[in-house]
Amino acid sequence: xxxxxxxxxxxxxxxxxETHKNFGIDSGTxxxxxxxxxxxxxxxxxxxxxDAISEYAVLANTFFIIGQKPIIPENxxxxxxxxxxQMIIHNxxxxxxxxxxxxxxxEHLNDLLELVKMVYPEYFKKKTYSxxxxxxxxxxxxxxxxxxxxMQMDQFTEVSAVITHPEHTxxxxxxxxxAHTVNTIFSKDKIPxxxxxxxxxxxxxxxxxxxxxxxxxxSVWNIVKNQ
Numbered sequence: 001x002x003x004x005x006x007x008x009x010x011x012x013x014x015x016x017x018e019t020h021k022n023f024g025i026d027s028g029t030x031x032x033x034x035x036x037x038x039x040x041x042x043x044x045x046x047x048x049x050x051d052a053i054s055e056y057a058v059l060a061n062t063f064f065i066i067g068q069k070p071i072i073p074e075n076x077x078x079x080x081x082x083x084x085x086q087m088i089i090h091n092x093x094x095x096x097x098x099x100x101x102x103x104x105x106x107e108h109l110n111d112l113l114e115l116v117k118m119v120y121p122e123y124f125k126k127k128t129y130s131x132x133x134x135x136x137x138x139x140x141x142x143x144x145x146x147x148x149x150x151m152q153m154d155q156f157t158e159v160s161a162v163i164t165h166p167e168h169t170x171x172x173x174x175x176x177x178x179a180h181t182v183n184t185i186f187s188k189d190k191i192p193x194x195x196x197x198x199x200x201x202x203x204x205x206x207x208x209x210x211x212x213x214x215x216x217x218x219s220v221w222n223i224v225k226n227q
Contacts, residue, residue, distance in 0.1 A: 015152055
């Protein structure tokens, strides 16, 4: 059976059509994650995109469309376009674990949010960690690195929130956590993929070293309300 990689060209749409359908707001040809979980949207038709975006903007002051450039209503604007590499891996990672990896739960949520706030506050919301499993490494009772799962389809799961505290970089934490997350995804008979900013050369090199390959480029369009 062929693996439907075409779904990765519109990852939000297919995630909200499959594994994550209960986390979404469905406007027909446009689907958004509820903003409490993840401010992302995707669409399959330009005909109704403006109305769907206008309705979602009532719930979120800033949000993102992943994939094609959307048509937006006049009261909103495209703040910027972030070009990402979408990377995929097809084999488990053979990696040594030197540090204890903790599966994060409700009792770790405040630590997780504090760490994420340093790097990706606009993408990560209070309920984002409910979308999948998140794993972390603690040192002296401080969460210093984290990696987890975000968008999920029937055959694919996104590796996301690869974050290391700025004072603890260069110690191999991200490598261990990404390997652990990837191998856990494979154990569920799904294929891991991720998105990384095209300009983040260091992260891209790490992912390539672990076995990820560049599949395509994909745009993340930031939409905000006009001031």
